[in-house]
Amino acid sequence: MTDSPCPCGSAKPLDQCCGLYLSGKTYPKTAESLMRSRYSAYVLGNLPYLRLTWHPDTRPELDMDDLNTQWTRLEIVRSKQGLKRSVVEFRAWFQDGDMERALHEISLFKLYKKRWVYVEPLAEWP
Incomplete structure (x- = not known):
């Protein structure tokens, strides 16, 4: 990890933001911070982290081809x-x-087991 800006858009250095989660030093305490860290994992190509943070009942088979997209920025619209x-x-x-x-x-x-995990997309805001 470096002191480069975190891909999630927080304006914090990666090491002080999602890098803490991606390195395994700690785990996100909110769904929004998990979502931001998952976005950073996609940007940085961290497939093990994406698998770890996906609910096992909905997790697809992932491989490196799933990380070919060039992500440019993240915008959080709202969270509950x-x-x-x-x-x-x-x-x-x-x-x-x-x-x-x-x-x-x-x-x-x-x-799931006392940790936030991604489950699935929803059709509309609940």
Whole structure:
């Protein structure tokens, strides 16, 4: 890890932000911080972290080909933190040829073995 800015857009150095989670030093305490760290994992190509933070019931088989997208920025639209379920709406911007496009998702997170994990996208805000 370096002192470069964290990909999640927090304006903090990577080592003081998502790098703490990606290195295994600690685990996100909120669904939004988990979502931000998962975005950073996609940017940095950290496949083991993505597997670790995906609910085992919905986790697909992932390989390095899933990390070929050139992500450019993250925008958190809104988040709702619950005790056992949380929701984060975001836009993850990526490069598509000469154009920048966005993946827009409303994501469901749940507590699993006392840790937040990504479950699946939702069709609408609950």
